[in-house]
Amino acid sequence: xxEPAVRSQPLSRQVLAAVLxxxxxxxxxxxxxxxxxxxxxxxxxxxxxxxLMVASGELSFPVLNYLTPIxxxxxxxxxxxxxxxxxxxxxxxxxxxxLAGTGLAGLLALVLLEPPVLTIHEQYRERLAAGxxxxxxxxxxxxxxxxxxxxxxxxxxxxxxxxxxxRHWLGTEENGADVASxxxxxxxxxxxxxxxxxxxxxxxxxxIGGLMGYFSGIVDIxxxxxxxxxxxxxxxxxxxxxxxxxxxSIYMMMVIIGITSWSGYARYxxxxxxxxxxxxxxxxxxxxxxPLHSILFRHMLPNGMAPLLVAASFGVASAILAEATLSFLxxxxxxxxxxxxxxxxxxxxxxxxxxxxVFPGGAIFLTVFAYNLVGEALRDxxxxxxxxxxxR
Amino acid sequence: xxxxSIEGLVTELRNAEDRWFAAVAGIDLAVExxxxxxxxxxxxxxxxxxxxxxxxxxxxxxxxHPRGRVVxxxxxxxxxxxxxxxxxxxxxxxxxxxxxxxxxPMTSLNPVLTIGExxxxxxxxxxxSLGASERRERTIAALDxxxxxxxxxxxxxxxxxxxxxxxxxxxxxxxLICEPRLLIADEPTTALDxxxxxxxxRLIRELQERRGMxxxxxxxxxxxxxxxxxxxxxxxxxxxxxxxxxxAVLRRPAHDYTRSLIAALPERLPRPPARQPKPEPLVEVDxxxxxxxxxxxxxxxxxxxxxxxDGVSLSVQPGEVVAxxxxxxxxxxxxGRALLRLLPVTAGELRLEGRDITQLPPRALRPxxxxxxxxxxxxxxxxxxxxxxxxxxxEPMRVxxxxxxxxxxxxxxxxxxERVEMPADSLWRYPHEFxxxxxxxLAIxxxxxxxxxxxxxxxxxxxxxVSxxxxxxKxxxxxxxxxxxxxxxxxxxxxxxxxxxxxxxxMRNGRVVESGPxxxxxxxxxxxxTRTLLAAVPRLASGDEARG
Numbered sequence: 051x052x053e054p055a056v057r058s059q060p061l062s063r064q065v066l067a068a069v070l071x072x073x074x075x076x077x078x079x080x081x082x083x084x085x086x087x088x089x090x091x092x093x094x095x096x097x098x099x100x101x102l103m104v105a106s107g108e109l110s111f112p113v114l115n116y117l118t119p120i121x122x123x124x125x126x127x128x129x130x131x132x133x134x135x136x137x138x139x140x141x142x143x144x145x146x147x148x149l150a151g152t153g154l155a156g157l158l159a160l161v162l163l164e165p166p167v168l169t170i171h172e173q174y175r176e177r178l179a180a181g182x183x184x185x186x187x188x189x190x191x192x193x194x195x196x197x198x199x200x201x202x203x204x205x206x207x208x209x210x211x212x213x214x215x216x217r218h219w220l221g222t223e224e225n226g227a228d229v230a231s232x233x234x235x236x237x238x239x240x241x242x243x244x245x246x247x248x249x250x251x252x253x254x255x256x257x258i259g260g261l262m263g264y265f266s267g268i269v270d271i272x273x274x275x276x277x278x279x280x281x282x283x284x285x286x287x288x289x290x291x292x293x294x295x296x297x298x299s300i301y302m303m304m305v306i307i308g309i310t311s312w313s314g315y316a317r318y319x320x321x322x323x324x325x326x327x328x329x330x331x332x333x334x335x336x337x338x339x340x341p342l343h344s345i346l347f348r349h350m351l352p353n354g355m356a357p358l359l360v361a362a363s364f365g366v367a368s369a370i371l372a373e374a375t376l377s378f379l380x381x382x383x384x385x386x387x388x389x390x391x392x393x394x395x396x397x398x399x400x401x402x403x404x405x406x407x408v409f410p411g412g413a414i415f416l417t418v419f420a421y422n423l424v425g426e427a428l429r430d431x432x433x434x435x436x437x438x439x440x441x442r
Numbered sequence: 443x444x445x446x447s448i449e450g451l452v453t454e455l456r457n458a459e460d461r462w463f464a465a466v467a468g469i470d471l472a473v474e475x476x477x478x479x480x481x482x483x484x485x486x487x488x489x490x491x492x493x494x495x496x497x498x499x500x501x502x503x504x505x506x507h508p509r510g511r512v513v514x515x516x517x518x519x520x521x522x523x524x525x526x527x528x529x530x531x532x533x534x535x536x537x538x539x540x541x542x543x544x545x546x547p548m549t550s551l552n553p554v555l556t557i558g559e560x561x562x563x564x565x566x567x568x569x570x571s572l573g574a575s576e577r578r579e580r581t582i583a584a585l586d587x588x589x590x591x592x593x594x595x596x597x598x599x600x601x602x603x604x605x606x607x608x609x610x611x612x613x614x615x616x617x618l619i620c621e622p623r624l625l626i627a628d629e630p631t632t633a634l635d636x637x638x639x640x641x642x643x644r645l646i647r648e649l650q651e652r653r654g655m656x657x658x659x660x661x662x663x664x665x666x667x668x669x670x671x672x673x674x675x676x677x678x679x680x681x682x683x684x685x686x687x688x689x690a691v692l693r694r695p696a697h698d699y700t701r702s703l704i705a706a707l708p709e710r711l712p713r714p715p716a717r718q719p720k721p722e723p724l725v726e727v728d729x730x731x732x733x734x735x736x737x738x739x740x741x742x743x744x745x746x747x748x749x750x751x752d753g754v755s756l757s758v759q760p761g762e763v764v765a766x767x768x769x770x771x772x773x774x775x776x777x778g779r780a781l782l783r784l785l786p787v788t789a790g791e792l793r794l795e796g797r798d799i800t801q802l803p804p805r806a807l808r809p810x811x812x813x814x815x816x817x818x819x820x821x822x823x824x825x826x827x828x829x830x831x832x833x834x835x836x837e838p839m840r841v842x843x844x845x846x847x848x849x850x851x852x853x854x855x856x857x858x859x860e861r862v863e864m865p866a867d868s869l870w871r872y873p874h875e876f877x878x879x880x881x882x883x884l885a886i887x888x889x890x891x892x893x894x895x896x897x898x899x900x901x902x903x904x905x906x907x908v909s910x911x912x913x914x915x916k917x918x919x920x921x922x923x924x925x926x927x928x929x930x931x932x933x934x935x936x937x938x939x940x941x942x943x944x945x946x947x948x949m950r951n952g953r954v955v956e957s958g959p960x961x962x963x964x965x966x967x968x969x970x971x972t973r974t975l976l977a978a979v980p981r982l983a984s985g986d987e988a989r990g
Binding site for chain 2: 062329330331333334335336337338339340341344348349352353
């Protein structure tokens, strides 16, 4: 039997179409997409290492030598996501392929890549000045995030386009590093912490909430007490304590934000599952003798996913805010760039450095705003009482 | 001059894609004082839109009337054209000279106000000259008129303390409290049990005779039409295909559509000859009880039990349909679910092909699940909206090891679709693309995919139009006969029982009060309750017509 030419639209596509129909959601998604592109291609957009070099008649690509496993992970993730989306696979398959492919690329990079331990940012500028190099092509922003411009002598906080010899579009921060470059590299941390912390929270929340909703009774009572315990933990203070005891680590922050914020998702999933369990198609699935994992993850979870996604898009925003808050308090990452940390520098020196407040602050604001716009559009799209929801 | 005359009314509605379509496409009808005009038709025929057009209750900017006039002309008033009337004038007429009752009694009353306050408000708006004590008197009198017991005490009750039938009575009281000349009733008894429905219909009839008001009554049920109508209009796709005196239209329908609708009534479907069922029982239920604990207090101690099913025994044999009838809340759905082990059994025994499955652990029960399958009532929720039909049909097959590979299973699924009379390309579609009747066919296909011996049907046709219902019933009967299935058919519709079932059991308050062959129980009911139930069923008089 051959498949018919016309395949109907699954519900997820219709929801996506309803979300994209809203201008605000399109703007939000566009901003997030821009951040993703910047984060994925950060080494090629802002780097002290030239993209292309011709020295003594030999062509080389220095920037590739300095790629770290994290850089490869981001690039592989971006390209694979584009490929998977273009292939129009079914959502669970696409997600699995993407995770596996990205993970494999990251592992390979970790094993195979050996970036130089010591990075001398100014070496190419100096060799160019010494006339050793015939031709150099730099990235659009020719400064790495951690290039403190030691070759220029005594550099520090400078407003945008203040120096004659160098061009810093958004100025420099207190160590003399380029703000634009640092902001682009910081997008990785913002996106990464948002997605991974929310991913952890969603995973835990969906499983605990699902079990509570499906089994109810004693499982539900115990689960709800667990939810209440975790809701009583103030995330920020827990983070502060952990940072004080164990030092600063972005991964630890992701995990802590993740395991303290699953309770909201668990509540959502529980409520959805309590409702879905009584639905006829779930009862029919039980009556057909389908195994528990199929009932839970094939028949119930996809139908209870919509409110979860809405909550998740707001959760990503709040995770980004949490990291920014921590960095602003000076408890974020030490040397890695972060928007919150730049905000902190804006108020630390004797004078108010507006460019250190406006650009990173604006980025935080826009990102949180974008996630909220998308979340709101999603909520309306899955709500059958609104017009966008009804149209499907 | 008629009380209400609708002349060439066209109502166009705007759909989600901003396109206008005619929900009512030019109808003429007249309601005389003291008479009842029944508008019947299937869902989507435009009968409710007609009523809402008359009342001016359609959403603003989403409807328009390109043509037509609706003239309301009570004896002592000048005639009034309702379509072009000002909102303020309309508001005065609505609830005053024209009363309206809606279908859903559970949501038509405001839950945070007492019924007395709600009735009082209507009076305050439309009879501003009355004083507070007079209004209270009238309120109590109105409740008394609709036979609410102890009206003086009940005025202070909130709606949740009243049953569905009582709430509908309060709605009627509210519609009638200002003594309207015209009552518009939109399916006022559809959500109610037959015995309650009989009471409400009698009440409307009585009040109409006493007051001499005209009634525009909207329904889909020909039995109700036969009970209450003086004149009938049959609607299809926004047009009035036939209208005239009730006796003429019902006895000698002139239009093909009316004829086909009446022929599709389940009690009029030609019945295939009953076959002798095999004597060995397929499913046996012995003294089955399902009790739900009532928990109270801090420690949630069990203080009492709701006896949803209380010692029921029945059996189903291969090749026969056993109907389980009863009113809402009698425990028939609970019994069905317990029978499939979807609910825990409190006491009693369940046997499937002679094997006791009452306390079988879930793992041991799973392979037996394919022997007994279920089709549910609500076509909207009986299929997983996220899965295409193919997956819904093939997943259970794979779990139970039916079919060698996916290709084989897909072939079986396609065969089954053919057997339930669905197009073959349905396999790749999603449930929301099908109509209610089609979804019910798909749900039947899903049940049959596992080649069950026993199928439970829980009110499978009660959400469907009568012509669609006829198709499903014929299909079910054919499947039972062809495959020697045993079927327990839960329903509240006596006509369906008459067509489909071989034996029947009548349930009340968790117990079976009477059971036996359908022909015997319907003709010579032994139990008092069965007699009441059967007497309450509105029927199209069939004496003067040859039965198929």
